[in-house]
Amino acid sequence: MDLTIAQGIAKAAALLGAGMCMGMGALGPGVGEGFVAGKACEGIARSPENASLITRTMLVGQAVSESTGIYSLVIALLLIFST
Helix, strand or coil: CCHHHHHHHHHHHHHHHHHHHHHHHHHHHHHHHHHHHHHHHHHHHHHHHHHHHHHHHHHHHHHHEEEEHHHHHHHHHHHHHHH
């Protein structure tokens, strides 16, 4: 196999892996953040006087959940620019 063809195949595999990494890496945080926001809305509906505390806790939880999406972005960028 020619060296140029092998390099092209490696680049294509890296780009495919980066796309899959971002797709799967965004799925978990998206579902988790939606679930947390829904439960926060339910909590605020039950207890409106605690709305600020519930909102603050929800935002911290979403920030922690989003960190996995950021990690997948970093890995995807490494895959794209390493080849």
